Amino acid sequence: MTSPPPIPLEEAQERLFALAQPLPVEHVDVEGSLGRYLARPLHARRTQPSTDLSAMDGYAVTAGDLSGPWRVVGESAAGHPYPGTVKCGEAVRISTGAILPSFAKAVILQEDLARDADKLTLIGDQPEPADRHIRHCGMDFFENNEVMPAGVRIGPAQAALAIASGHKHLPVRRMLRLAVIDSGDELAADPECCAPHQIPASNGAMLMALARSLPTAVNRIGPVADTLEALTAAFEAAADSDVIVTSGGASVGDHDLVLPALEAWGAKLDFWRVAIKPGKPILVATRERNGRMQIILGLPGNPVSSFVTAYHFLLPLLRRMLGASQATPMQITTYLAAPIRANGPRREFLRGNWDGEKVLPQTNQDSGALATLAASNVLIDRPSFAPAAQVGDPVRVFLLQNGGIA
Incomplete structure (x- = not known):
């Protein structure tokens, strides 16, 4: 088989995204939407706040009467507004979050006042401007305002905003069904029972953990033997999945059978090999089922x-299908704490540890070294043919953040 030339990372991601079909929309209660992506823009069904409120504890007075003295005529507490109006020379005791009485346009802080029975005098500063301590009607949002765009991931703050804006249910993409397949005769399912010629099957658990950072239902299959029949049977067991990801067997060796098994199963190769290191022999294939396109990612076996x-392809694909507005991981610029050598023709991602100011590349960059992966919190992005870099030089890094969910 003639190997196609590897393609650049961003081109490969765009080709992958072009295959991704958004998942159907469903409506779930706000509490059940946490971690999901908003499928449509969300508009407020009410105004927040719905009227002027006090932002502090103090006394409400008219805007033209900021020097006093005043006579205290009542109280406005949160949930219990003062029923009357405020006139010049009058003040209403008011709590944070309470509704301003009619005609009150200023709140004077309680520590700036002295009270004797119902007599109130100013001993501190007047509010400047007069409405400084007032939360005006619509300060947060008005009815019909767009409060969240489509593609936002619902977290605690977003859930609170949805409820505050009058929503009990939210439109989100349904949970994604993902199958994770380990393949390789050398894999041992039980890490406590591993012969010298075997290695524990860790990739499947790793990929499953990555995927579960997103709203996915994961079916792990394997380890699967390196035979055409076993792999084809594994694909058939994953036939109801939206996405299938395999680990191992994606290259062109005598025992790399993922592509032949996919073709035997009826899948079609879209592209294969990306110009990155590590991870060049990634493949992407599709198979039509029940009017939808299944996507199959074949990842390398080295952990x-x-x-x-998975960080650059699987997670972005899942985010895109789940409706995320930002599917690819974010980068930041930082500075090297140790020199790194010049790079070759493939874009390389070096494991490193970032302390918030500088990044220290790991010494062992072998693609089988899990210890340095687990000790890293960033991937240092080295463009193809990048020259050697020295201590203090700027570099771009991808944040891993608890397993690459950035």
Whole structure:
């Protein structure tokens, strides 16, 4: 088989995204929407606040009467507004979050006042401007305002905003069904019972953990033997999945059978090999089922290669299908704490540890070294043919953040 030339990372991601079909929309209660992505823009069904409120504890007075003295005529508490109006020379005791009485346009802080029975005098500063301590009607949002765009991931603050704006249910994409397949005769399912010629099957658990950072239902299959029949049977067991991801067997060796098994199963190769290191032999295939396109990602078997390609392809694909507005991981610029060598023709992602100011590349960058992956919190982005870099030089890094969910 003639190997196609590897393609650049961003081109490969765009080709992958072009295959992704958004998942159907469903409506769930706000509490059940946490971690999901908003499928449509959300508009407020009410105004927040619905009227002028006090932002502090103090006394409400008219705007033209800020020097006093005043006579205290009542109280406005949160949930219990003062029923009357405020006139010049009058003041209403008011709590934070309470509704301003009619004609009151200023709140004077309680520590700036002295009270003797119902007599109130100013001993501190007047509010400047007069409405400084007032939360005006609509300060947060008005009815019909767009409060969240489509593609926002619902977290605690977003859930609170949805409820505050009058929503009990939210439109989100349904949970994604993902199958994770380990393949390789050398894999041992039980890490406590691993012969010398075997290695524990860790990639499947790693990929499953990555995927579960998103709203996915994961079906783990394997380890699967390196035979065409076993792999084809594994694909058939995953036939109801939206996305299938395999680890191992995606290259062109005598025992790399993922592509032949996919073709035997009826899938079609879209592209194969990306110009990155680690992770070059990634493949992407599709299979039509019940009017929808299943996407199959074949990742390399070396654990770091599998992680890096999952970070740059699997997670962005899942985010895109789930409706995220930002599917690809974010980068930041930082500075090197140790020199790194010049790079070759493939874009390389080096494991490193970032302390908030500088990044220290890991010494061992072998694609089988899980210890340095687990000790890293960033991937240092080295463009193809990048020259050697020295201590203090700027570099771009991808944040891993608890397993690459950035």
